[in-house]
Amino acid sequence: xxxxxxxxxxxxxxxxxxxxxxxxxxxxxxxxxxxxxxxxxxxxxxxxxxxxxxxxxxxxxxxxxxxxxxxxxxxxxxxxxxxxxxxxxxxxxxxxxxxxxxxxxxxxxxxxxxxxxxxxxxxxxxxxxxxxxxxxxxxxxxxxxxxxxx
Numbered sequence: 148x149x150x151x152x153x154x155x156x157x158x159x160x161x162x163x164x165x166x167x168x169x170x171x172x173x174x175x176x177x178x179x180x181x182x183x184x185x186x187x188x189x190x191x192x193x194x195x196x197x198x199x200x201x202x203x204x205x206x207x208x209x210x211x212x213x214x215x216x217x218x219x220x221x222x223x224x225x226x227x228x229x230x231x232x233x234x235x236x237x238x239x240x241x242x243x244x245x246x247x248x249x250x251x252x253x254x255x256x257x258x259x260x261x262x263x264x265x266x267x268x269x270x271x272x273x274x275x276x277x278x279x280x281x282x283x284x285x286x287x288x289x290x291x292x293x294x295x296x297x
Contacts, residue, residue, distance in 0.1 A: 188247070190237055190295045191218065193226055196288040199264040202238040202295055203228070204247045213252060217291050224252040227260065227285040230267070230274055237297035241268055245284065256285035263288060 189211040193201040203226060205211045217224050228245035235244035241264070260283045267274065267284060275282045 189214065190297050192292045192295050193264075193286065193289045194292045195263045195286050195290075197263040197265050200292075201241060201264045201286075201289070202235075202297070203245050203250055203291075204235065204237060204297075205250060206247045210250060210252075214291055215294065217252060218293055221290075223290065224254060225256050225285050225287055226289055226291065227251055227253055227256055227283065230279065230282040230284050232271055232274065232282075237295075243267065243271055243274075253285070256287065258287075260285040261287045 188204050188206050190202050190204055191214050193203055195201070205214055216222070226245075228247075228250035230243050231246050232243050234242050238244045260279055262270075262279065262284065263286060267279070267286075270278055273279075274284075
């Protein structure tokens with residue numbers, strides 16, 4: 148049963164990543180609007196039910212506005228992004244961060260990308276395999292709480 152569950156999770160993650168790749172390809176072809184980069188970055192605190200805090204960096208002005216709206220309305224959107232297995236100066240004490248250009252927000256996400264902050268840290272060497280395929284992370288219990296200054 149565990150093997151079947153793992154395969155289903157891998158297939159679901161592959162489907163999600165395929166859709167993300169399709170969106171990127173469409174953006175390159177001009178069919179959708181690509182995110183706009185900004186010289187200014189904004190940082191937001193992600194707090195989860197483990198009691199841990201994790202800081203994300205956003206550089207796209209539209210994503211920054213969206214994050215500020217989520218914080219101001221105490222919205223329950225899930226943060227989704229691709230893990231970079233390197234520390235970031237704005238996100239101590241964690242050994243990983245989310246790539247800013249991959250971060251987006253959703254009302255729902257598939258379970259295969261869910262894990263709390265300390266669990267990801269403890270299993271960072273497994274990220275990208277059966278655990279968090281494609282290095283995509285969507286901490287269901289994490290919520291943006293406030294904007295921070297790095």
